[in-house]
Amino acid sequence: MTTRISIPVKFISNDRKGTLDLAYPQRCSRCNGPLAPQFETHPLKYEAGLIRNRQFGKKFRSSIQVTLRIPLCDLCYLANFTENPDSCDQDKTELGVIAHWRSIGIIIGSAFALAAFILLMKIIPLPTENIWTRYLWLMIIGAALLIFALTFGMTELKNRQIRKYLSDHHYNFNLHRADAFVKMQLEDPQPEDEAIVLSLENDQWAEECAQSHEWRFEKIEPKIKELEAK
Numbered sequence: 001m002t003t004r005i006s007i008p009v010k011f012i013s014n015d016r017k018g019t020l021d022l023a024y025p026q027r028c029s030r031c032n033g034p035l036a037p038q039f040e041t042h043p044l045k046y047e048a049g050l051i052r053n054r055q056f057g058k059k060f061r062s063s064i065q066v067t068l069r070i071p072l073c074d075l076c077y078l079a080n081f082t083e084n085p086d087s088c089d090q091d092k093t094e095l096g097v098i099a100h101w102r103s104i105g106i107i108i109g110s111a112f113a114l115a116a117f118i119l120l121m122k123i124i125p126l127p128t129e130n131i132w133t134r135y136l137w138l139m140i141i142g143a144a145l146l147i148f149a150l151t152f153g154m155t156e157l158k159n160r161q162i163r164k165y166l167s168d169h170h171y172n173f174n175l176h177r178a179d180a181f182v183k184m185q186l187e188d189p190q191p192e193d194e195a196i197v198l199s200l201e202n203d204q205w206a207e208e209c210a211q212s213h214e215w216r217f218e219k220i221e222p223k224i225k226e227l228e229a230k
């Protein structure tokens with residue numbers, strides 16, 4: 001079973017850029033473990049109030065960036081890294097540092113690949129007499145591939161270590177990240193409008209969390225959830 005929680009606009013509208021920590025109940029939101037010092041992070045952007053006939057620039061009157069965080073135990077945090085390392089890149093943890101360097105590796109590799117594409121398509125013409133400038137794009141694409149191989153190779157190595165550690169601690173690999181998404185609306189937002197929809201498979205935790213904040217929640221049968229995903 002999955003529980004879907006509706007978080008209203010008034011809980012995120014105080015800040016244009018803020019963090020919403022769902023710190024209650026104070027246990028793991030995946031496995032119900034009693035200690036939950038870590039967080040699962042969901043960066044979200046809520047937009048409402050469409051400015052019609054606007055081609056460029058700001059398209060919505062309300063735009064709020066919110067980082068939704070829900071508590072995790074140490075083991076679920078490790079599993080969370082293997083599932084979605086990008087979501088850990090702002091965390092002040094050892095895995096957060098690895099995730100951060102992974103993001104930098106992807107950005108640099110992509111920049112090299114883009115530079116190689118620009119040279120290959122001759123968007124910036126270089127002198128062709130010199131063999132080095134003729135094949136410069138090939139060297140840059142080689143550097144990009146090397147950066148990607150190192151970045152993803154190191155992450156995969158870390159993931160293997162984590163999966164082995166979790167397996168040794170009899171971790172339940174059926175537990176997964178929550179689904180969180182924002183509702184976009186054309187009209188200006190009202191305080192009670194639904195802004196964030198959070199779906200968790202830990203019904204007990206989700207129910208207690210929603211009740212403590214007086215948020216609407218509903219239980220969804222797995223079949224309905226699958227149909228919605230299609």
Ligand SMILES: [Zn+2]
Pocket residue numbers: 028029030031032033072073074075076077
């Ligand atoms: Zn846990």
